[in-house]
Amino acid sequence: GRGACLAMGPRLGDWGRLLLTLAAALTLPTRAPGSLGAQIIGGHEVTPHSRPYMASVSFRGQHHCGGFLLRSRWVVSAAHCFSHRDPREALVVLGAHTLRPQEPTRQVFGIAAVTRHPDYQSATHANDICLLRLNGSAVLGPAVGLLHLPRSGARPPAAGARCRVAGWGFVSDLKRPPPGLMEAEVRVLGLDVCNSSWRGQLSPHMLCTRSGDRRRRGFCSADSGGPLVCRGRAHGLISFSGLWCGDPKTPDVYTQVSAFVAWIWGVVRGGRPT
Numbered sequence: 001g002r003g004a005c006l007a008m009g010p011r012l013g014d015w016g017r018l019l020l021t022l023a024a025a026l027t028l029p030t031r032a033p034g035s036l037g038a039q040i041i042g043g044h045e046v047t048p049h050s051r052p053y054m055a056s057v058s059f060r061g062q063h064h065c066g067g068f069l070l071r072s073r074w075v076v077s078a079a080h081c082f083s084h085r086d087p088r089e090a091l092v093v094l095g096a097h098t099l100r101p102q103e104p105t106r107q108v109f110g111i112a113a114v115t116r117h118p119d120y121q122s123a124t125h126a127n128d129i130c131l132l133r134l135n136g137s138a139v140l141g142p143a144v145g146l147l148h149l150p151r152s153g154a155r156p157p158a159a160g161a162r163c164r165v166a167g168w169g170f171v172s173d174l175k176r177p178p179p180g181l182m183e184a185e186v187r188v189l190g191l192d193v194c195n196s197s198w199r200g201q202l203s204p205h206m207l208c209t210r211s212g213d214r215r216r217r218g219f220c221s222a223d224s225g226g227p228l229v230c231r232g233r234a235h236g237l238i239s240f241s242g243l244w245c246g247d248p249k250t251p252d253v254y255t256q257v258s259a260f261v262a263w264i265w266g267v268v269r270g271g272r273p274t
């Protein structure tokens with residue numbers, strides 16, 4: 001199995017600050033990191049382009065967050081990915097597997113507008129969702145495709161449901177990306193149980209997962225914004241985790257997408273930032 005993964009590094013972004021804040025709040029051990037890894041934990045590399053909805057959001061050529069393609073011009077991601085960042089410096093890469101620039105299936109866009117949820121709160125990560133309007137239309141095909149939202153009014157998946165989470169989170173101690181898109185199968189954890197583990201810090205409209213066995217499995221820092229896929233639909237968006245990635249004491253927390261379906265369609269149909 002993999003060792004513990006500490007999502008801190010010399011380049012502490014919001015994510016690092018959030019983790020530090022939570023670490024302070026929870027008085028987690030502050031011993032020196034054994035590894036500065038930041039990737040899907042306990043997962044495997046997927047068959048190339050088998051998750052054609054996956055988007056990579058990069059700043060200055062460096063992968064920063066995940067997301068998924070909802071419509072040919074619209075990507076759903078996490079609001080915290082754009083905290084203190086200029087969207088004009090971001091690129092959205094579709095059709096990738098390795099994220100290397102020479103991949104022939106790759107389609108790269110700029111961002112015409114970012115719409116963050118109006119009730120997003122950076123301190124608690126409540127309502128951590130945003131919509132990216134691309135500056136062009138993706139050409140859909142075998143390597144680039146759409147992911148469905150939950151049906152309008154759908155409930156989040158029940159505790160114990162099996163879902164999959166994917167991302168390109170870096171192995172950041174060496175600033176090296178994983179060999180390709182990584183994915184892990186996880187189980188939904190009841191929000192009340194999860195809230196207890198997080199000492200009551202969770203807000204409504206969140207969703208948690210656990211590994212479902214004794215192995216550490218889940219997401220890590222640069223995976224943020226990527227989808228949690230349950231029964232073929234995006235039910236979660238990677239939001240935050242504990243100091244030690246994959247640690248069952250601080251279960252992985254996602255934005256509960258089913259609570260935002262009406263907001264998402266309102267923005268997409270309105271086509272304008274709020």
Ligand SMILES: *[C@@H]1O[C@H](CO)[C@@H](O)[C@H](O)[C@H]1NC(C)=O
Binds near residue numbers: 091109110135
């Ligand atoms: C979209 O943005 C990208 C990156 O900034 C740029 O290279 C491209 O020319 C833009 N496309 C259009 C249609 O403006």
Ligand SMILES: *[C@@H]1O[C@H](CO)[C@@H](O)[C@H](O)[C@H]1NC(C)=O
Binds near residue numbers: 191195200201202204
């Ligand atoms: C988590 O627990 C706290 C403290 O009991 C409570 O105030 C909060 O509403 C709970 N959150 C959820 C999502 O149940």
